[in-house]
Structures are given as C-alpha cells and as structure tokens.
Amino acid sequence: MSPGNVDLPVIGARSADTHAHLDMLDDPAGALERAALAGTTFVVTVVDPTENAGASLDSVQAWADEANARLVNWAIPDSVPPEVRVIVGVHPHNSRHYDESVRALITEFAALPVVTGIGEIGLDFHYDHSPRADQVSAFSAQLELARQFDLPAVVHLREAHEEGIALMREVGLPDAGCVLHCFTGGPALVAPFLELGCHISFAGPLTFRRAADVREALLAVPLDRVLFETDCPFMAPEPLRGRTNEPAWVTLTITKAAEVRGEPAEVVSLAALENARRLFGGPERA
Template structure:
C-alpha cells in the first residue's frame, strides 16, 4: 500500500458532519499518513474547525488558515487581526487558501486582490508557505506575485488545472503544483501533459474534498481516501509505481509545509 498525503482537504465542512470518523478511517485504510486541513474564514469570529481537528489528532492532521477569495469582501478587520494571530500559531503550517477567483466573482476583484496581497504579506511575516486558489485570473496573479514576491517559505498552486506553459510559469515563480482529481477527467489532456513534464520534487497530490472527486467517483462527495486515484494517474503519467508517487509527493508536502 502506498504512503500518501492529501495536501488540501476541507474535512471540517458540514459535508462530513454525519460520518467524519468513518471518512477518516477510510483515509487511513487507504494509506494516508497525513492530511493538510484548510481552515477558512466562515463568518465573523469563525475560521471553521480545521485547527481544532488538527489539535485533536496531531498524528494525522495539520492545518492552514486563510481567507478564500469568495469571502474576502465580508471579512471584518477584527478577523484579519485574528488571522494574523492564528497564522503565527506553531500548529498552523501555511496561510490560505487565498488568491483570486474571477470565474464566480463572489467578491469584487479589487477586494480579492487586496486580500491576496495581505495574505502574501502575512505568510512572509510568519515565515510559512502560501496556499493559492486561482481561477481565470492568471495574469493578475502573476503580477501580484511579481510585485509582492513569494514568501521565502514558498507556496503551492492548489488544484492546478492548466497546461505546461502555465505550469512552467508558476514553477519558475517558485511555486509547487498540487494535483487534484481533475487529472483523471477525460478533458484534462493539457493538465496531464503538464504533470508529465513537471519536476517530480515540486508536485503534490490533493483531493480538495468534498469537491472534484476523481474518476470513478466523479459526481460523488470527495474524501481523502480518493487521493489514491489521483496518485494512480500521476504514476501512469510518470511511468513509475504508485508507491514511488506516494513517497515523492508525501516528501514534497512534508518539506514545503515543514510537517512532522
């Protein structure tokens, strides 16, 4: 059984309220040694329960904290101060997910950009990597990163779905690429080519659960155990064993997030 690490999961969401323990048990049975839980701002005074879950199970979970671009317009100043304190907490391994989403535009673009810049500055201040969400805003993201600079601790383009040209641009900027179940989708030929060509010490695997279940679970609620299907596809693209993909991507995530 391969050793796997899900580098981006939302297990604190209500989607798992009824069977979270069973989901975790299936993940462990599938070979997951660790899951990085993404703690996001939910409402005034609340960043969800990712950090609480990680505190209860430090052997299995680590946590990030951040403001998603969708919600950036709603975050009060007091919660930005709370985020600064949380990000500095030794239990937190990264800042985000943050970034830009010009597909849905749930927050005004200028507000998203300001929040992204603020998050990059915070990640630099606490010396932790940044987790970036990006959709249909590549040029603006590139400009912001060029102007702000990537934190010295680095960062990851979570759920990367582009082709090789875009992958190379983010790799040249110093980012890792995290690959989700999209790589198994029939339409993802450009992404598969990018995964084939990407340096193997810069690739992570993730579920982004409960979203983006890989084939053959597409359309169902995603869960960390399904990261094995993503790892299988990466192994096929690299021409190596799933065990090797597990070892490499786990080590990459551990190095990036400075995990135990």
C-alpha cells in the same frame, strides 16, 4: 483495499492529501479513519477565518482522536490516523469580508503549531463572489502575512492566472514556499509558476477523460515540485466522479499520475509525501 466500501488501489507506500475541507464532511473522523486504512497518513485541511474558524481548529484534534479510537477495532499494525495540519486564509469568494479583525485572527492562528500555511488565498474571476478589487487587496495582504510568518502560501486562481502571477511577483512569496492548488491548466500555464518556485498540486481533474492538458502539465513538473490533493468534498476523481470526495481517494489521483509519468506509484506517492512534509510538516520542517 476497500475502506468505506470503495475499491482503492494499493500503492504500496504512504500518501498525502495536501488540500482538504474536513469541516465540510459529514463525518470527518470517519474520513480520517478511512484515509489511514488507505495509507493516506498526512492531511492538510483548510480553515477560513470568515467561516467559524475557531470551531474548526478546535475540532481537528477531536476528529483525529475519534479516528484513532475507531482504528483500534481494526487491529491493523501501524494503522494510525493521518497527521493533520491546518492552513488558514480567506478564500477569494470571501475577500469582501477581509478586514483588520480577520487579519488579527489569521495572525493569532498562524502562531499555533498545527497551522503550517496561509491559504487558500488568491483570485477567482470566474464566479466573482467578491468584487475583484477586494480580491486583489485580500490576496496581497495575505501574501504579506505568509511572508511575515514564513509559512507557505496556498494559492487559488481561477480565470485570473495572469493577474495572480503579476501580484505574486509584485508582493513576493515566502521563503517557506508556495503551492498552486488544484491545477487544471496545461503545460504553458504551469511554466511561470514553476519559475516562481511554486509547487503544483493536482487533484481529481487529473483523472478526468477530457483533461489531457492537465496530464501534459504534470509531465512538465519536476517530481520534487509535485503535490496531490482531493479538495474534498469536491472534485472526486474517476471512477468516483460526482460523489462526495474524501482524503483516502487521493490514491486514485496518485495512481493516474504514476501511469501518466511512467513511474511506479510508490515512487510518485513517496516523493509527493516528502514534498508535503517539507512544506507543511510544522516548525521542524526542513
């Protein structure tokens, strides 16, 4: 299939992109249209309450409606725009802005049916765009919110895995679950997160030539804990690396994962979709 003039593998099953930044794309509705054509039927998008969150939340349904209108012209049976879910949280880069007013916004948004997770939250000691003390404080506070609302926590950790694990153990995780987003480490690094009960989400780096350690880590993760994401518009998978990523391209990462695991792509894709629905499906998730 070639939605958007890009050749994508035909998996033979539907798929999920569990981490997208739709509001960063030039044409979110077009991206959802192409996702539908590629079989990506479930998308989780990120909203940061320090970055025009209200407008992004209001836009989600409009993007889906426009995608649906475009899909009518294709006249392809069962071709519908992906279900879009939202996670809300302050990115570690913006932790310095976390205060009571932001907490109140997250609390307000968390009550909306479309919001089914708290994230992306965590620690980023690589860039340190916010002071580390602020990152720790915001991460801890938002883990507490995830526990309060029993929504899955979607965690971003970069060069701060030991600190992140310690804080997650100290504060505790919501019964609804936890996702380690865009995993780029090796099998030794993945083990403590599995022990905590986290799902591990793999993105474009799984396909990169020099990412053998990430592929080894994938083999250490049980299939019922595996998720796939694009982190679009970033992290485009091979052979599209360097281009603006979008939800449809998650199929490239899934195909590579199936090759690495020695399992049919259809099986891997459906398992990850079930995992995504269980975590982010909404109030009825089970």
